[in-house]
Amino acid sequence: xxxxxxxxxxxxxxxxxxxxxxxxxxxxxxxxxxxxxxxxxxxxxxxxxxxxxxxxxxxxxxxxxxxxxxxxxxxxxxxxxxxxxxxxxxxxxxxxxxxxxxxxxxxxxxxxxxxxxxxxxxxxxxxxxxxxxxxxxxxxxxxxxxxxxxxxxxxxxxxxx
Amino acid sequence: xxxxxxxxxxxxxxxxxxxxxxxxxxxxxxxxxxxxxxxxxxxxxxxxxxxxxxxxxxxxxxxxxxxxxxxxxxxxxxxxxxxxxxxxxxxxxxxxxxxxxxxxxxxxxxxxxxxxxxxxxxxxxxxxxxxxxxxxxxxxxxxxxxxxxxxxxxxxxxxxxxxxxxxxxxxxxxxxxxxxxxxxxxxxxxxxxxxxxxxxxxxxxxxxxxxxxxxxxxxxxxxxxxxxxxxxxxxxxxxxxxxxxxxxxxxxxxxxxxxxxxxxxxxxxxxxxxxxxxxxxxxxxxxxxxxxxxxxxxxxxxxxxxxxxxxxxxxxxxxxxxxxxxxxxxxxxxxxxxxxxxxxxxxxxxxxxxxxxxxxxxxxxxxxxxxxxxxxxxxxxxxxxxxxxxxxxxxxxxxxxxxxxxxxxxxxxxxxxxxxxxxxxxxxxxxx
Numbered sequence: 001x002x003x004x005x006x007x008x009x010x011x012x013x014x015x016x017x018x019x020x021x022x023x024x025x026x027x028x029x030x031x032x033x034x035x036x037x038x039x040x041x042x043x044x045x046x047x048x049x050x051x052x053x054x055x056x057x058x059x060x061x062x063x064x065x066x067x068x069x070x071x072x073x074x075x076x077x078x079x080x081x082x083x084x085x086x087x088x089x090x091x092x093x094x095x096x097x098x099x100x101x102x103x104x105x106x107x108x109x110x111x112x113x114x115x116x117x118x119x120x121x122x123x124x125x126x127x128x129x130x131x132x133x134x135x136x137x138x139x140x141x142x143x144x145x146x147x148x149x150x151x152x153x154x155x156x157x158x159x160x161x
Numbered sequence: 162x163x164x165x166x167x168x169x170x171x172x173x174x175x176x177x178x179x180x181x182x183x184x185x186x187x188x189x190x191x192x193x194x195x196x197x198x199x200x201x202x203x204x205x206x207x208x209x210x211x212x213x214x215x216x217x218x219x220x221x222x223x224x225x226x227x228x229x230x231x232x233x234x235x236x237x238x239x240x241x242x243x244x245x246x247x248x249x250x251x252x253x254x255x256x257x258x259x260x261x262x263x264x265x266x267x268x269x270x271x272x273x274x275x276x277x278x279x280x281x282x283x284x285x286x287x288x289x290x291x292x293x294x295x296x297x298x299x300x301x302x303x304x305x306x307x308x309x310x311x312x313x314x315x316x317x318x319x320x321x322x323x324x325x326x327x328x329x330x331x332x333x334x335x336x337x338x339x340x341x342x343x344x345x346x347x348x349x350x351x352x353x354x355x356x357x358x359x360x361x362x363x364x365x366x367x368x369x370x371x372x373x374x375x376x377x378x379x380x381x382x383x384x385x386x387x388x389x390x391x392x393x394x395x396x397x398x399x400x401x402x403x404x405x406x407x408x409x410x411x412x413x414x415x416x417x418x419x420x421x422x423x424x425x426x427x428x429x430x431x432x433x434x435x436x437x438x439x440x441x442x443x444x445x446x447x448x449x450x451x452x453x454x455x456x457x458x459x460x461x462x463x464x465x466x467x468x469x470x471x472x473x474x475x476x477x478x479x480x481x482x483x484x485x486x487x488x489x490x491x492x493x494x495x496x497x498x499x500x501x502x503x504x505x506x507x508x509x510x511x512x513x514x515x516x517x518x519x520x521x522x523x524x525x526x527x528x529x530x531x532x533x534x535x536x537x538x539x540x541x542x543x544x545x546x547x548x549x550x551x552x553x554x555x556x557x558x559x560x561x562x563x564x565x566x567x568x569x570x571x572x573x574x575x576x577x578x579x580x581x582x583x584x585x586x587x588x589x590x591x592x593x
Contacts, residue, residue, distance in 0.1 A: 049352050052341060070333035071388060073313065074341065076395035077353035081403050086357035126375060133371050146368035155392050156378045 001158060002067070003054035004035040007047050010152070013116045014088040015095035019046035046084035053078060071158070079153050089148050096148055100141050106131045109144070117151040202564025204494035204527035207447045208437050208480065209298060211283070211322050212499035214275070214457030215520070217513050219505065219542035220466055221249050222264050222521035232505045232541050235463040243532045251470035254478035258525075260532040261481050261490070263591055265522040267536025267548035268555045270501070273515040275457070276324050278500035283325030285567075285582050286556025293574035294329035297321070298559070301581055302447040303335045305565045311405030312444040313338035313398065318433045322451055324500070330573035332387035334394045337449060338402075344414045344432040351412040354403060362404070369400065411443030412436075424479045429453045431476035438483055441493060456499055460510035473497075481525055494527035494562055505541040518544050522555065527562050530593050553585025561587040 001009070011018050015031045020043040035051070043051070053074040057067045078085065089096060095116070103109040110130045114122040122130070130147055137143030151157060217234075219225050224238040224247050238247030241256040248256050272278045272289065280289035287295035296304070299315040306314050315337040321327055328335040342349055356365060379389055402408050410416070414436050425431035430452040437448040454472070458465045477497065484490040502520035503513035519538045525531070536548035560567040560582065567587075573579040 049341060053339070070327070070336060071391045071395060072333065072336050073338040073395045073398055074353070076392065076399040077402070080353070080396065080399045081356060082353040083355070083357040084352075086360065090359065129371070129374055146364070146371060150368055150372040150375060153372050153396070154376050154378070155389060156376075158392070159379075159388065 001054075003051045003056035006054045006158070007050050008034050008036075010050075010085060010088060011047075013095065014091060014148075015098070016088045016091045016093075019084055019087075020048060021045045046087075049082075049084070050075075050078050075158075079158075085152070086149075089145055089152075096144060097141065100144050106134065110147070113144070113148060113151060117148070118154065118156050201492075202562065203492070204559075204562040204564070205446070205492040206441045206489070207298070207302065207494045207496065207563065208434075208441065208450065208484075209448065210434070210450045210452075210477070210495070210497040211325075212456050212497065213279070213322055213324060213451060214455045215278070215499045215501045215503055215515060216456045216469075217458065217462060217466065218266070218502040218519060218521040218538075220462070220503075220513075221252065221470060222523065223266055223502075223519070223538055223542050224249060225505075225540060225542045228505070228541055231507055234507060236466070243534070246532075246534055249470060251467065252474040254474045258478050258481050261485070261525045262531060263524040263529045263533045263535060265524065265535050265550075265555070265588075265591070266519070266538055267545045268522055268550045268552060269519055269545050270517045270552050273501065273517050275500060275515075278515070278517060279322065279324035280326050281552050282498065282500045283322055284329060285560075286552035286554070286585060287583050288552075290574075293577075293579060294326035295579075296329035296331040296335065296581070297325045297327060299337045299447045299449050300328035300331050300335035301560070301565060302563060303337070304331050305563075305569075306446055308398075309444055310401040312408050313402060314445065315447040315449070316340060316437075316440050316445045317449040318344070318436055318440075318451075320451070321449060330571065330579060332391060334387065334391035336391075337447070338398075340412070340436070343429055344436045345427060345429045349414060349432075353399075354409050354412060356403060365403070408443055411439045411445075414439065421483075424475075424483075426472060426475040426479070428472060430472055431479070434476045434480045438480060438487075438489075441484075441489060442487070458503065459508070459512040459514055462503070462507070462511055462513045464511075484526065490526040492527060494529070494559070495523075495525040496559065497523040502542075505543045516543075524591065528593055529562070529591055533590075535588070535590055548588075548590075550588055551585055553582050554588055555585075556582040557585040557587040558591050561592060 007018070012032050017031050018033055018035070053072060055067055088094065091097065099109060099112055103112060107127050110122055110127050114120060134140060134143030134147065137146065220234050220236055225233055226238050237250045239250045239253065239256055241248055241259040243259040246259060270281050272281055277289040281287070283297045284295035285298060285301060299317065303315045308314060317337040317339045319341050320339040321337055340351055342351065414432060417435060422432065422435065425435040433450045437450050440448045454469050456469065481490065481495065484493055498520065501515055501517035504516045507513060519542055537546050538544060539546050557567040567582040567585070568580045570578040570580045
């Protein structure tokens with residue numbers, strides 16, 4: 001995925017606003033907004049970091065080679081441990097909280113999360129592992145926060161979309 | 162045992178079996194094999210300051226005060242702690258540190274453009290090649306160094322040079338950890354290294370097990386492509402770094418006193434150098450530092466140098482003194498250069514253009530000779546007149562200091578056995 005796709009999908013999946021200022025000159029600021037809606041190439045805010053490390057061109061060279069596509073340690077650290085991504089996952093008004101509150105069937109909820117992140121349905125085995133994990137967690141919401149985290153950190157998430 | 166495994170046997174074969182090996186080469190090979198038997202490389206650590214754009218050698222280290230007006234430039238030379246060797250008047254601090262430096266004025270090449278020139282000088286001294294990108298210095302070091310868990314082997318502050326080959330044929334797994342951000346900013350913080358609120362070690366470990374249990378999609382591949390191999394490795398590194406208090410602390414530049422921060426200069430390059438020193442102390446082996454100022458002075462060379470050179474003068478001398486005070490200079494190689502030098506003739510915009518026929522490379526530490534000016538250029542600073550060396554010779558020198566076999570080969574570009582450095586021989590005078 002390109003940098004913009006990574007950041008857009010993280011926001012879209014968690015249903016949170018982009019953590020960028022100067023995305024728009026007007027006041028538009030809604031969940032699911034996309035980077036491409038802005039003509040700017042530089043931003044401020046927490047989401048500028050993932051855009052940079054996933055290789056969004058800074059538009060300082062007149063060359064398509066400016067776009068990076070290689071994986072890096074910074075990318076792994078971002079998905080694995082970044083505060084701002086964790087904020088998106090645990091957002092009080094975010095998608096995860098809303099799904100956990102409204103979908104009581106765990107099999108269905110796991111399926112929803114797989115569709116949102118990996119665009120496929122989970123295998124039987126995956127449902128079982130996940131539900132076992134959640135039921136051994138402090139509470140259901142905490143358990144699913146970890147599940148969503150693990151889906152973002154699957155190689156599949158970045159590689160085979 | 163193969164006859165080549167012991168030096169004695171190797172020598173007893175004489176030159177009969179090895180027609181390409183002349184006596185000087187044989188002696189050199191012997192000297193090298195002795196160096197290779199050393200338990201520790203001389204350059205255990207490296208701080209590499211890359212001057213993107215090509216610094217004007219004749220306005221810094223290779224002054225031509227007797228040249229005509231259209232070549233000489235605006236700056237006057239000043240004396241240094243090496244009698245008879247002048248440097249630019251904008252370097253009062255560095256002029257007193259020459260006793261720590263090897264100044265190499267004979268390395269030159271033939272490619273006067275940034276991208277391919279950078280491929281040359283960043284890509285381990287290999288001329289740019291349309292089929293194969295040769296790996297940059299930091300990537301070779303990462304490949305050839307055993308990992309210490311919890312410490313990144315190579316760090317770029319803030320990022321790897323945009324013009325170079327990056328990890329080239331070694332693959333993305335050998336790219337440096339890039340700090341990003343500006344260490345001079347008050348709110349500078351390296352992202353993603355501290356556990357977020359609500360996550361503790363138990364939770365991190367538990368959910369990591371969940372991840373490992375479910376992340377199997379690519380297990381069936383008998384041979385993982387470099388991309389996935391890179392990801393595997395980065396996730397392991399990320400986990401270890403997050404758990405290492407020492408590494409996380411090393412990134413906190415605000416733990417330095419105001420006095421030390423001032424000594425390096427409170428601007429971006431100075432604070433990058435200071436952060437680099439903290440990285441070396443924490444066990445990072447190779448630190449790449451780039452500057453935000455740029456050296457590509459096709460116009461207004463002199464006004465731009467009035468800004469750049471004093472900044473470098475302050476922070477590079479601060480780094481050298483600091484490393485020495487901490488007992489690190491003997492085992493740390495500091496190197497500074499760009500992709501080429503600049504034209505002798507000043508253009509109509511008071512600028513200097515690209516000039517790969519001459520440049521100055523600065524080395525310090527790791528036992529390289531100090532107060533040593535090696536090689537010379539003509540009266541215009543145009544062509545090398547003494548000790549001309551290829552970038553490959555320079556690369557072999559540096560890798561020798563780092564304890565890396567520069568001619569080791571890897572399969573690259575349709576599985577050709579490809580050496581880290583193609584050809585070249587170390588510059589013995591620099592190895593001391």
